[in-house]
Amino acid sequence: MTTVFTYGRHPAYLYLLSHCDAEFIIPKGWEESTRPRPNNVRYITESEVPAALAGADVWLSHLITPDLLYFLRSYTEVESSPRIIQIMHGRADRAGAIRTGPLARLYRTLKQQITPILGVLPQALDIEYVYITDYVAQSWGMSPGTVIYPGALLNEIEPGSHSEPYPLTVGNNLGRPHFAGDILSELNRELKMWVCGANDSTEYSPGYVSWTELRSLYQSCCCYLNLLRPPENSFNLATIEAMCAGTPIITLSHPQSIFTHRKNALVCETVEEIVYWVERLKSEKSLRMRLGTAARSLAEEIFPMNSFIKNWESLLYS
Numbered sequence: 010m011t012t013v014f015t016y017g018r019h020p021a022y023l024y025l026l027s028h029c030d031a032e033f034i035i036p037k038g039w040e041e042s043t044r045p046r047p048n049n050v051r052y053i054t055e056s057e058v059p060a061a062l063a064g065a066d067v068w069l070s071h072l073i074t075p076d077l078l079y080f081l082r083s084y085t086e087v088e089s090s091p092r093i094i095q096i097m098h099g100r101a102d103r104a105g106a107i108r109t110g111p112l113a114r115l116y117r118t119l120k121q122q123i124t125p126i127l128g129v130l131p132q133a134l135d136i137e138y139v140y141i142t143d144y145v146a147q148s149w150g151m152s153p154g155t156v157i158y159p160g161a162l163l164n165e166i167e168p169g170s171h172s173e174p175y176p177l178t179v180g181n182n183l184g185r186p187h188f189a190g191d192i193l194s195e196l197n198r199e200l201k202m203w204v205c206g207a208n209d210s211t212e213y214s215p216g217y218v219s220w221t222e223l224r225s226l227y228q229s230c231c232c233y234l235n236l237l238r239p240p241e242n243s244f245n246l247a248t249i250e251a252m253c254a255g256t257p258i259i260t261l262s263h264p265q266s267i268f269t270h271r272k273n274a275l276v277c278e279t280v281e282e283i284v285y286w287v288e289r290l291k292s293e294k295s296l297r298m299r300l301g302t303a304a305r306s307l308a309e310e311i312f313p314m315n316s317f318i319k320n321w322e323s324l325l326y327s
Contacts, residue, residue: 010030010031010032011030011031011032011066011067011325011326012031012032012034012064012065012066012067013026013031013032013033013034013065013066013067013068013069013325014034014061014062014065014067014068014069014091015033015034015035015068015069015070015071015076016035016036016070016071016076017035017036017037017038017039018071018072018076019071019098020039020040020043020044021043021044021246021247022071022096022098022159022246023035023039023044023050024044024045024047025159025160025162025246025317026321027047027049027050028047028160028314028317028318029318029321029322029325030049030322031049031067031322031325032049032050032051033049033050033051034051034053034061034065035050035051035052035053036052036053036054036055036057036058036061037052037054037055038050038052042219042220042221043219043220044220045220059086062083062086062087062091063087063088063089064089065091066091066092066325067091067092067093067094067325068080068091068092068093068094069093069094069096070093070094070095070096071096071098073095073123073127077093077095080093081134084134090135091135092135092136092137093134093135093136093137094136094137094138094139094324094325095127095136095137095138095139096139096141097138097139097140097141097145097146097149097154098141098145099145099240099241100144100145100148100149100240100241101124101148101149101150102148102240103187103240103241124149124150124151127149127151128151131153137153137154137155137324138151138153138154138155139154139155139156139157139324140154140155140156140157141156141157141158141159141242142156142158142242142265143156143265144242144243144265145242148240155320155324157317157320157321157324158311158312158316158317159246159249159312159317160312160313160314160316160317160318161249161250161252161253161308161309161311161312161313161314162249162250162253162314163253163305163308163309163314164314165224165253166224166227166228166250166253166254167228167254168228168254168255168301168302168305169225169227169228169229169254169255169256170228170229171228171229171230171231171232171255171256171257171297171298171301172229172231173229173230173231174201174231174291175200175201175202175203175230175231176196176200176202176203176230176231176232176233176234176259176287177202177203177204177205177226177227177230177232177233177234177251177256178193178202178203178204178205178233178234178235178236178247179204179205179206179223179233179247179250179251180204180205180206180208180236180245180247181206181207181208182206182207182208182209183204183206183208183210183213184208184209184210187237187238187239187240187241188236188237188238188241189236189237189238189261192236192261192280192283193213193234193236194212195280196234196280196283196284197212197213199280199284200284200287202234203215203226203230204216205217205218205223205226223250224250224254227250227251227253227254227256228254228255228256230256231257231287231290231291231297232256232257232258232259232275232286232287232290232297233247233248233251233252233256233257233258233259234259234260234283235248235251235258235259235260235261235268235274236260236261237260237261237263238261238263239263239264242265243260243263243265243266243267243268244267248260249308249312251304252304252305252307252308253305253308254301254305255301255302255304255305256301256304257274257275257290257296257297257300257301257304258273258274258275258300258304259274259275259277259283259286259287259290260274260275260276260277261276261277261278262276262277262278267307267311268307272303273300273303273304273306273307274300274303274304275290275300
């Protein structure tokens with residue numbers, strides 16, 4: 010079995026990866042109420058990291074800084090020649106938590122400067138780049154690389170009743186510019202919103218919830234508000250999870266959207282449009298059922314779990 014060393018910075022994605030036939034070694038682990046720890050995930054202490062690095066077949070990085078830089082520094086310290094896989098979760102033009110101003114421009118400039126370095130690394134090291142969507146891959150402009158779309162947990166998140174009147178959205182650090190925080194704040198005043206995730210703002214509730222609670226909320230809410238905008242993808246893992254639960258999706262328009270208005274989602278431009286469709290969904294069970302069924306079918310079509318596993322196992326064992 011292939012042994013993979015990584016850091017637990019993205020539990021939702023690592024939980025998807027744990028469905029692969031591999032052993033994952035993670036320093037310190039993660040908060041297990043966020044995602045349960047599968048049997049093939051082993052936690053280690055910081056003192057065990059050097060030995061784990063030396064014994065791993067693959068070093069898996071979620072962040073260029075600090076993960077990839079640490080791996081590059083450590084590469085000459087081990088006798089083996091592990092493969093490095095860098096997952097590109099976001100586009101090259103995404104500026105993290107910085108919205109505007111000189112720091113945002115500096116952040117983007119640094120990303121632009123590091124891209125050529127990333128492009129030549131495969132000439133010296135056994136390193137592979139994995140992009141979570143084509144939209145992300147296009148922004149980096151590097152090759153070689155592999156695009157592996159996330160998998161949908163259709164077997165673990167069953168369709169729900171969606172009988173509760175609240176709309177739901179899920180996200181951590183919603184102040185980041187690729188979330189429509191201005192729209193969310195206004196909707197939170199007009200609707201009885203449920204907003205889950207780790208956020209500093211006290212205006213959003215219930216805040217952080219467990220994986221068990223989150224699945225229940227996906228199944229009971231009247232709709233899921235997908236408030237993402239470029240340079241983010243038109244979906245994230247929370248959106249896919251909501252789709253698995255057969256949740257009607259209300260989404261903002263996006264140049265690379267996976268959604269089609271009134272076919273498998275409701276695509277809106279303004280707060281007023283969103284409020285209008287939320288009220289319609291609250292009162293029209295047939296509309297909720299039709300759009301929810303279409304959303305789950307779309308998840309099965311675009312994010313098949315067997316393809317996610319097959320593609321990742323092929324990469325890990327190549």
